[in-house]
Amino acid sequence: MLATIQKLLLVLPFATVTVFAADLPGDPVEGEEIYxxxxxxxxxxxxxxxxxxxxxxxxxxxxxxxxSDEELLLTIFDGKGDPIDGMPSMKDELSDKEMKDVLSYIRQTFGS
Ligand code: HEC
Structure with missing residues (x-):
């Protein structure tokens, strides 16, 4: 029993980190290069x-x-505002994964 609790205590912090990482939409390290x-x-x-x-x-x-991530990913995909001076659509520029990676970088770096 004690051994089980000790094992759980060892595993728990890692489990938390993994769950948190899984919540991020993409890989911020890849995202930085794209940004x-x-x-x-x-x-x-x-x-x-x-x-x-x-x-x-x-x-x-x-x-x-x-x-939300969904709203922001849609804006990155479709673009926003003026077709010339606004946010350009990235749908021909980036893959879905790359859009998630770059959003993840933006949230991690500029989010509060
Ligand atoms: C050519 C210039 C330009 C480039 C390149 C650009 N953006 Fe933008 N972006 C804009 C402008 C302008 C706006 C403001 C649009 C508006 O609100 O009308 C904007 C707004 C945004 C927004 C906020 C939209 C909102 O809901 O207000 C996000 C998110 C965004 N850009 C992500 C990105 C990402 C990610 C990249 C790179 C993959 C990128 N942008 C590249 C010009 C650019």
Whole structure:
């Protein structure tokens, strides 16, 4: 019995980490490369999009990252706003997995 409890205590912290990781939509390490390649030119390294001038400001505009993963992935897939000055559709640019990876990077880096 005691051995079982000891084993459980050993396993539990790892189980928690795994469950948490499974909740993330993608791999933030892969996502960082994609962000720097594809998103950074408008959203900037610091995620502010020059205070929203060139793109959505992930840091200060809390409305953006308060949306669900599904909503944000749909915006990345379809684009948003003006066809020329707005957020471009990434559906021909990135795979579904890459969109999840980059969202995961954005949440981890700019989310509060
Ligand atoms: C050509 C410039 C440009 C590039 C490249 C770009 N974005 Fe954007 N993005 C924008 C603009 C502009 C907006 C604001 C659109 C609006 O609200 O009308 C925006 C908004 C967003 C939003 C917030 C949408 C909302 O609900 O308000 C997300 C999420 C986003 N971009 C993700 C990304 C990701 C991920 C990438 C890279 C894969 C990327 N963007 C690349 C210009 C860009």
């Amino acid at each position: 720097m390649d594809v998103c950074e030119e408008c959203h900037q390294v610091d995620g502010t999009g020059e205070n929203g001038a060139t793109a959505g400001d992930f840091v200060n505009d809390k409305k953006i990252l308060s949306q």
